[in-house]
Amino acid sequence: MTVRHTRRAFLSAATMMAAALAATACGSPQDTASGGGDSAAPVKVGLVYSQSGALASYGKQYIEGFKAGLDYATKGTGKVGDRKIELTEVDDAGDPAKAVSAAKDLIGKGTKIIAGSTASGVALQVAPIAAQNKVLFISGPAATDAITGANRYTFRSGRQSYQDVVTAKSFIGDPAGKKVVVFAQDGAFGDANEAAVKAVIGGAGASVSSVRAPASATEFTPFASQIKAAKPDLLFVAWAGTTAPAMWQTLDQQGVLSSTTVVTGLDIRASWPTFGAAGSKISFLSHYFDGASDTEAAKAAKAKIPGGTIDLFHPDGFAAAQMVVRAVQEGGDDVDKMIKALEGWTFDGVKGSMTIRAGDHALLQPMYQAKLSGSGTAFTAAAQKSLTGDETAPPVTQMKG
Numbered sequence: 001m002t003v004r005h006t007r008r009a010f011l012s013a014a015t016m017m018a019a020a021l022a023a024t025a026c027g028s029p030q031d032t033a034s035g036g037g038d039s040a041a042p043v044k045v046g047l048v049y050s051q052s053g054a055l056a057s058y059g060k061q062y063i064e065g066f067k068a069g070l071d072y073a074t075k076g077t078g079k080v081g082d083r084k085i086e087l088t089e090v091d092d093a094g095d096p097a098k099a100v101s102a103a104k105d106l107i108g109k110g111t112k113i114i115a116g117s118t119a120s121g122v123a124l125q126v127a128p129i130a131a132q133n134k135v136l137f138i139s140g141p142a143a144t145d146a147i148t149g150a151n152r153y154t155f156r157s158g159r160q161s162y163q164d165v166v167t168a169k170s171f172i173g174d175p176a177g178k179k180v181v182v183f184a185q186d187g188a189f190g191d192a193n194e195a196a197v198k199a200v201i202g203g204a205g206a207s208v209s210s211v212r213a214p215a216s217a218t219e220f221t222p223f224a225s226q227i228k229a230a231k232p233d234l235l236f237v238a239w240a241g242t243t244a245p246a247m248w249q250t251l252d253q254q255g256v257l258s259s260t261t262v263v264t265g266l267d268i269r270a271s272w273p274t275f276g277a278a279g280s281k282i283s284f285l286s287h288y289f290d291g292a293s294d295t296e297a298a299k300a301a302k303a304k305i306p307g308g309t310i311d312l313f314h315p316d317g318f319a320a321a322q323m324v325v326r327a328v329q330e331g332g333d334d335v336d337k338m339i340k341a342l343e344g345w346t347f348d349g350v351k352g353s354m355t356i357r358a359g360d361h362a363l364l365q366p367m368y369q370a371k372l373s374g375s376g377t378a379f380t381a382a383a384q385k386s387l388t389g390d391e392t393a394p395p396v397t398q399m400k401g
Contacts, residue, residue, distance in 0.1 A: 042086035043328050046106035048099050048126065049116035049140060051091035057268060058313050059118045062140050063089065065317025065350075066115070068304035072297060072318070073325035080328045094118065096125035107133045112335055113327065115157070115320045118313075120144035127154040131401050136327060136338050138320050141313045149360035149397030153335070155342055156363050157323060158316035159287050162394035165200040167285035167367040168263045170387055172234045176205030181232040183223065185215045185239065193238035201234075220247050224254035237264040248278040257281040266370050268312045272379040279372040279379055286368040288315045288351055289381040293366070297322075297350045315350035319363075322347055323356075355389055360397040364389030 047066065050059035070078060070085060078085055088106060092099035099122040103114050107129070114130060115138040117123035123142035130137035131151040139147050139156045143164070147156050172178050182197050184190030194210050202208040211226045227235060235256065239247060251257055257278055266272075266284035275282060286292065290302075290310045301318055302308050323342060330341030344358040355364040369385040 040082040042084045043080065043113070043333075044086050044088065044106075044109070044111040045113045045115065045324055046103065046111045047087055047089045047116045048092050048102045048106070048114060048122075049089075050094045050118035050122075051089070053094035055094050055118045055141075057270065058141050061268070061311050061313040062116070062118060062317040062320075064305050065301065065310075065314035065319075066321045067317075068301045068314070069297075069318030069321030070325070071304055072300040073322045080325055083328070085324065085328070090116075092116070092118075092122055094122065096122050100125050100129055103129050104133075107135055112136060112333065113138070113324055113338075115324065116140050117142045120147075123147050123156075124150075127151060128401075130154055134335055136335055138323050140316045140320055145394065145397075148362045148394060149399050151401035152339055152361075152399060155323065155356060155361045157320035158313070158363070159365060159367065160362070160394060161196060162200065163365070163367050163392040164265060164285055164287070165196045166392045166394075167369065167387060168197070168234075168236055169201045169204065170369065170385070170391075171261055171263050171283050171285075172201075172206075174205070175201050178206045178233040179231065180206045180208045180234045180236060181227055181230050182208065182210040183227060183235060183237045183239075184210065184212060185217075185241070186212050187215055189240055190238060193236070197236050201236075206234075215241070218243060218246060220250035221254060224250050224256050227251075227256050228254065228259060232260050235260050235262045237262060239264070244274050245276055248275050248282075252276075252278040252281065266312075266372075266381065269309070269379075272372060272381075273377045275372065275379075277375065279374070282372070283384075284370040284372065284381075286370040286381070286383075288312055288368070289370060291381070292368050292370070292383050292386075293351050295348060295350060295352055297348055301350050310350065319349045319354060322349060352386075353389060357393075357396070360399055362394050362397070364393050367392045 049062055050056050090102040103126050113136045117139040118141050120142040123139040127150040130153040137154045141158045143161045145160050145162050180201050182194045184193050198208045211223055213223050263283045266286040301310050327338035327341055331338030342356050346355040352366045367387045368383045370381050371384055372379045372381055374380050
């Protein structure tokens with residue numbers, strides 16, 4: 001896999017409308033921990049995420065990040081004022097039906113804050129449940145753009161697919177007049193990636209075409225030849241599955257990686273050996289990797305996360321905990337007040353300055369250009385450039401409910 005962390009559906013062209021940045025309010029998640037509410041009763045928070053299933057490794061990072069973030073935002077107390085944050089963790093196994101059932105059960109037990117959603121399909125099913133029951137929902141690693149503006153009760157603590165594609169666009173500067181080729185497998189995943197690149201990079205003036213391979217393909221030389229013949233200024237690779245090592249090896253051997261700028265997404269550390277010798281020749285768009293930032297929150301996360309290494313989705317969990325604490329500090333048990341406290345809020349997360357856009361709840365955040373060095377299983381990532389939250393801001397989406 002290569003853009004595996006973008007396996008959730010990329011944005012649709014319908015979301016490409018004019019951007020307007022809402023006014024933001026500043027504050028730190030550690031400023032105060034006084035809280036609201038009428039008693040010292042625990043604050044129930046339900047965490048519904050993938051403990052098992054295809055995205056279990058993502059879920060593991062999310063929950064580790066959440067617990068580190070909760071420790072940071074509450075200064076080690078696990079409390080907001082006198083109120084303990086009481087966590088209930090439920091495994092949805094990446095199954096939307098299980099997630100919906102879990103969310104309803106938690107809500108029935110008085111839970112007013114739900115967080116998690118490792119998978120996009122899960123987040124899209126839980127969001128309407130939150131709106132119907134008037135509870136706060138903070139989606140996690142789920143990257144689908146459809147979460148932004150889903151309803152006033154729904155927020156996100158991770159990046160969205162638009163931010164990935166804009167980061168890819170940054171590798172070629174002004175796209176006007178440039179040639180871009182998308183190399184992807186046939187199927188929904190490839191379709192979504194191609195549509196996203198055409199909407200974002202093509203919409204900025206580039207000519208976008210594609211080279212598509214059957215999902216069953218194991219011989220990639222013909223596709224490498226097609227790519228070289230197209231002479232693109234940028235090759236955007238979207239790949240998932242066990243054929244990734246062979247695919248990258250072929251692109252390298254056929255000279256594709258040395259003939260143009262090749263961009264793909266940097267997944268979790270465990271996937272880096274997939275790139276083999278090609279790894280150092282690829283340009284990566286990155287949501288996060290260890291060392292991408294040196295913020296106080298990043299230092300705190302490293303101190304608490306098992307192994308002391310921050311991976312791709314640790315920041316999502318960390319930010320979710322910061323948002324939970326902010327919501328309870330300012331809103332107590334009143335969900336409407338929680339929403340108002342989060343809308344327009346700017347805070348310092350693991351990645352740096354983060355802003356929750358008031359109009360549609362997009363989470364504006366830094367993104368990164370990265371390079372890998374090393375070989376075998378010993379790869380190291382380094383940031384080549386950091387893009388600000390403003391530079392990667394998605395178009396404003398009309399709130400749907």
